[in-house]
Amino acid sequence: MTTQDMLDDRYGRRRSPSRRWLLAIGALVAVGAVGYVGWSIVQSTLDAVDADTTSFEVVDEHSVSLGFQITSPPGRDVACAIEAQDEEHGVVGWRVVEIPASELHAQALREVIPTTALATTGFVNSCWVVSP
Incomplete structure (x- = not known):
């Protein structure tokens, strides 16, 4: 058990599950943005002359x-x-x-x-x- 865990048990401090959700949503948005940019690059090369x-x-x-x-x-x-x-x-x-x-x-x-x-x-x- 780490010192932080012992302090959390003693004083009742818990990590917020909302922070994990924010990180997960941020990661999904980043993956979506990279996918969109990648697809637009592929689409523009398909119509290249x-x-x-x-x-x-x-x-x-x-x-x-x-x-x-x-x-x-x-x-x-x-x-x-x-x-x-x-x-x-x-x-x-x-x-x-x-x-x-x-x-x-x-x-x-x-x-x-x-x-x-x-x-x-x-x-x-x-x-x-x-x-x-």
Whole structure:
């Protein structure tokens, strides 16, 4: 028997069961918070789309041909914002391309971007899964 136990027996001091309940509830809340954060990370990676520019060709002063590859979840529609810039990094052409659902995980695509002036580069700005 420890000294604390002897003192508790002598003077009638007892440990409160409510403190144990508070610790148990706090532990459950912490486990729930960790589970929520983990699931939201997994969910965001399930809908992730990766895009890489593979080539571009300045066709003339009014268009750029852009080659790119996307990696997306199979069976989901995807949209990509593609962009053309001039030598001073000003945007001279931009459009959103909608890519229909495919059973392939990776797709190679080629699109034409209309431009308002002579472009020097073309690239994929961003891609995302289109909500149903």
